[in-house]
Amino acid sequence: MPVAFIGLLRKETIQFFRDRVILGLILWLYTIEVVICAMALSFDVENVPMAVVDQDRSVLSRTLLQKFALSESFVLKHQENDVSVAERHLTRGEVTTILVIPPGFERSVRAGNQAKVQFLQDGTDSNIAANSLYYAKGIVNAFVREQFPQSRDTNVVSVTRIWYNPQLTTANFMVLSMIALAGMMVGVIHPAASIVREKERGTIEQLLVTPISTLQLFLAKLTPTMIMGILSVFPSLLIVRAFDVPLRGSLALFLALTGVFLLSAIALGVLIASYSRTLQQALLLSFFGLFPVMFLSGTLTPVESMPVFLQALSYLSPLRYYMDIITGIFLKGAGWMELWDETLSLLAIAVPMLILALAVFRRRLK
Amino acid sequence: MNYRRMTALLTKETRELVRDPVTIVLAVIMPLIMLFLFGYAINLDVDELALGIYDQDNTPMSRMLVDRFASSPYFEIIEYSHSTHDLERSMQRSQIRAGIVIPSGFSRRVLRNQPAPVQVIIDGGYPVIARLGLAYIDAVVASFPKPQPDLVGVETRVWYNPSLSSITFVVPGLFAVILMAFPPLLTALAIVREKETGSVSQIYASPLHSSEYILGKLLPYASVAFLEILMVILVGFAWFKVPIAGSLPLLFFASLIYVFTTVGIGLLVSSIARTQLAAMLLTLIITLMPSFLFSGFLFPIFTMPFGLQLYSQLFPANYFMEVSRGILLKGLGIEAVLPNLLLLIIYTVVVFIFATWRMKQKVA
Numbered sequence: 193m194p195v196a197f198i199g200l201l202r203k204e205t206i207q208f209f210r211d212r213v214i215l216g217l218i219l220w221l222y223t224i225e226v227v228i229c230a231m232a233l234s235f236d237v238e239n240v241p242m243a244v245v246d247q248d249r250s251v252l253s254r255t256l257l258q259k260f261a262l263s264e265s266f267v268l269k270h271q272e273n274d275v276s277v278a279e280r281h282l283t284r285g286e287v288t289t290i291l292v293i294p295p296g297f298e299r300s301v302r303a304g305n306q307a308k309v310q311f312l313q314d315g316t317d318s319n320i321a322a323n324s325l326y327y328a329k330g331i332v333n334a335f336v337r338e339q340f341p342q343s344r345d346t347n348v349v350s351v352t353r354i355w356y357n358p359q360l361t362t363a364n365f366m367v368l369s370m371i372a373l374a375g376m377m378v379g380v381i382h383p384a385a386s387i388v389r390e391k392e393r394g395t396i397e398q399l400l401v402t403p404i405s406t407l408q409l410f411l412a413k414l415t416p417t418m419i420m421g422i423l424s425v426f427p428s429l430l431i432v433r434a435f436d437v438p439l440r441g442s443l444a445l446f447l448a449l450t451g452v453f454l455l456s457a458i459a460l461g462v463l464i465a466s467y468s469r470t471l472q473q474a475l476l477l478s479f480f481g482l483f484p485v486m487f488l489s490g491t492l493t494p495v496e497s498m499p500v501f502l503q504a505l506s507y508l509s510p511l512r513y514y515m516d517i518i519t520g521i522f523l524k525g526a527g528w529m530e531l532w533d534e535t536l537s538l539l540a541i542a543v544p545m546l547i548l549a550l551a552v553f554r555r556r557l558k
Numbered sequence: 559m560n561y562r563r564m565t566a567l568l569t570k571e572t573r574e575l576v577r578d579p580v581t582i583v584l585a586v587i588m589p590l591i592m593l594f595l596f597g598y599a600i601n602l603d604v605d606e607l608a609l610g611i612y613d614q615d616n617t618p619m620s621r622m623l624v625d626r627f628a629s630s631p632y633f634e635i636i637e638y639s640h641s642t643h644d645l646e647r648s649m650q651r652s653q654i655r656a657g658i659v660i661p662s663g664f665s666r667r668v669l670r671n672q673p674a675p676v677q678v679i680i681d682g683g684y685p686v687i688a689r690l691g692l693a694y695i696d697a698v699v700a701s702f703p704k705p706q707p708d709l710v711g712v713e714t715r716v717w718y719n720p721s722l723s724s725i726t727f728v729v730p731g732l733f734a735v736i737l738m739a740f741p742p743l744l745t746a747l748a749i750v751r752e753k754e755t756g757s758v759s760q761i762y763a764s765p766l767h768s769s770e771y772i773l774g775k776l777l778p779y780a781s782v783a784f785l786e787i788l789m790v791i792l793v794g795f796a797w798f799k800v801p802i803a804g805s806l807p808l809l810f811f812a813s814l815i816y817v818f819t820t821v822g823i824g825l826l827v828s829s830i831a832r833t834q835l836a837a838m839l840l841t842l843i844i845t846l847m848p849s850f851l852f853s854g855f856l857f858p859i860f861t862m863p864f865g866l867q868l869y870s871q872l873f874p875a876n877y878f879m880e881v882s883r884g885i886l887l888k889g890l891g892i893e894a895v896l897p898n899l900l901l902l903i904i905y906t907v908v909v910f911i912f913a914t915w916r917m918k919q920k921v922a
Contacts, residue, residue, distance in 0.1 A: 211835075213833070213836040214835065217839040225847070228869075231862075231863055231866060232851070232852065232857070232862040232863065232870075233862075236685065236689070238861045241860055282717065283888065283894075284894075308712070308713050310712075310713045310714070311712060311713070312715050312716075312717065313715070313716045313717065314716075314717055314718060315719030315720060316718050316719055316727055317727050317854075317858060318719055318723060318724045318726065318727045320858055321716060321719070323690070325714055326693055327693075330693060332712055333700075351677050351678065352678045352680065352692060353678070353679050354682040354688060354692075355649065355679055355681060355682055356682045356683045357683055357685065359682075360682050360685040360689060362685045364683075364685075365683060385835055468580070469580075470578070470751075471751075471834045471838070472581055472744070472748075473578070473581060473584070475743070475747070475838050476581060476585070476588070476740075476743075477580075477584065479588065479739070480584060480588060480591070483588075483592060487595050490684075492856070494686060494687050496607065497605065498598065498599050502598055502599055519683045519684075520650065520651075523682075524649070524650045524683065525650075526651070533651070
């Protein structure tokens with residue numbers, strides 16, 4: 193390895209570690225952001241604020257209300273006698289669901305006639321609305337099964353086993369997906385910023401007149417991000433521990449595949465840097481590239497729920513494969529045998545992108 | 559305030575902005591990309607859940623149950639396995655999300671009216687999918703072999719968004735996010751760049767007042783921001799057919815206030831940060847991330863722990879989200895959105911006072 197390259201590498205590393213702000217941000221993304229998001233963000237239908245109007249006022253109707261009050265999904269905020277009062281709570285956004293139990297409810301259930309309960313749902317947040325209606329129905333069904341076991345004449349029941357995450361805690365998933373997202377953001381933004389900064393200050397010309405080849409320059413720009421990207425996984429591992437997320441697979445495999453994933457992110461960063469003149473442009477372009485990659489990856493919303501053409505596009509997002517890898521290794525104990533096709537797909541994205549990035553980097557600098 | 563001096567600065571800023579077509583084009587196109595991406599991608603419904611089936615019974619009865627799954631729009635049968643081990647492998651490789659094992663003797667038990675368990679294995683790695691998936695599977699199993707009449711029927715009425723379409727919910731929220739994403743960033747970078755290149759000391763040396771400087775700097779970016787919101791409304795209305803239940807002028811008025819909140823935050827950031835990179839990171843952490851994650855845009859605030867609910871109140875995107883969803887979806891009038899509007903106005907004024915004060919310290 194030529195001396196010039198080693199010197200350049202040293203310069204890049206020193207520059208990298210001298211920039212406190214950048215280091216601070218990277219650490220923030222890998223630690224505090226992960227904690228905040230894992231604690232706060234969930235699509236679970238929990239604590240949905242609810243108003244109830246019990247017009248029946250019978251033992252049975254109170255039992256049903258009790259079921260809702262005890263469920264994790266709903267919180268009884270208001271109990272009203274009048275539907276219109278409850279509706280006012282809905283309009284003001286204090287509650288998002290109203291349960292109305294009409295008069296004569298108990299009588300008709302006991303008589304074996306079909307009785308009705310009514311749900312009024314604020315549909316503004318369509319996801320919450322759909323899910324809370326679904327859970328509400330589940331609670332009503334469970335209530336009927338419990339109170340009137342003889343009413344069912346089927347014996348087919350499902351016995352459920354939940355693998356990998358038996359309590360179905362969202363935090364497990366969020367922690368892992370935030371770590372993946374942090375890797376993506378740092379991997380793209382950092383090389384982009386460090387190249388564009390040299391362009392803006394004009395120091396890139398000085399580097400070009402030295403005997404360093406563009407390939408060496410390219411490698412020197414890429415190495416610190418790579419090292420940092422892999423090192424910053426370690427503080428996150430502590431958080432992973434703190435949230436009781438298991439690491440069932442091999443840590444070495446995880447680090448190796450993180451490296452492959454970072455390559456694709458860095459390639460995107462270099463591409464962006466090659467096309468932008470100012471930091472402002474580079475940052476905007478990074479967002480431009482990051483948003484689709486992030487949103488088509490299944491880190492925030494499931495890929496299965498997307499329309500077909502977006503699902504097809506999601507195969508282009510390296511984050512999608514990385515997400516499968518990271519959940520696979522941590523939660524499912526997947527090893528090399530299970531993950532080779534994800535790895536190949538990652539490589540199939542990373543390698544051409546790197547070659548392209550190098551080519552563009554070369555051409556735009558000349 | 560001197561009108562002539564301010565317009566001179568305004569002209570300079572506008573020219574600088576126009577001379578950088580990449581930034582302008584990106585600033586205008588990004589919101590549209592986000593709109594399309596979110597409009598189509600944010601959907602937590604599960605359809606076509608990837609299923610693996612291991613039918614040990616292999617009788618007409620068990621095949622009938624398999625058919626129920628096959629014909630339901632909620633499931634897609636990816637594979638028919640021949641051992642639990644195969645199911646396990648496919649689940650580890652994320653090819654299937656759930657596995658169903660119909661044990662041998664299933665048919666006999668059903669016909670003899672004995673309890674006939676069906677084993678369901680679900681991938682808990684993605685909790686959202688797992689919960690809904692379980693509920694859907696339960697529903698299919700419970701109505702087998704024949705649907706049960708409900709003793710207690712459930713009647714639902716959905717207000718404001720009866721078709722439960724996610725786009726109607728995403729678009730009004732997106733206004734709040736987009737305006738928090740770009741205008742503060744652009745404003746902050748524009749001012750900090752002058753600090754970095756040193757041209758800001760020329761401004762300090764000129765007779766320009768800090769208020770003139772601020773207005774001259776902000777107005778071009780405020781217009782870009784307003785352009786962004788117009789476009790999102792237009793496309794949301796024309797392409798995604800988002801209903802407008804309330805008054806459009808009221809929404810524009812509220813947007814105008816919010817635009818000033820956002821550029822005000824950009825100004826505040828620029829008065830704190832010394833380098834463009836620092837400015838960008840700071841805006842990322844105090845505007846983009848929270849407006850996205852802690853505004854109720856995607857993740858409902860009521861499910862957050864109490865401390866983080868308070869944290870989410872620190873960011874103005876929250877207030878504007880309520881206003882724009884209130885006006886567009888619920889058709890609320892001025893009196894209903896007034897509390898949130900007032901909060902926004904107070905927030906903006908405080909941000910401006912603080913930023914101007916910091917600027918003045920430097921100019922003087």
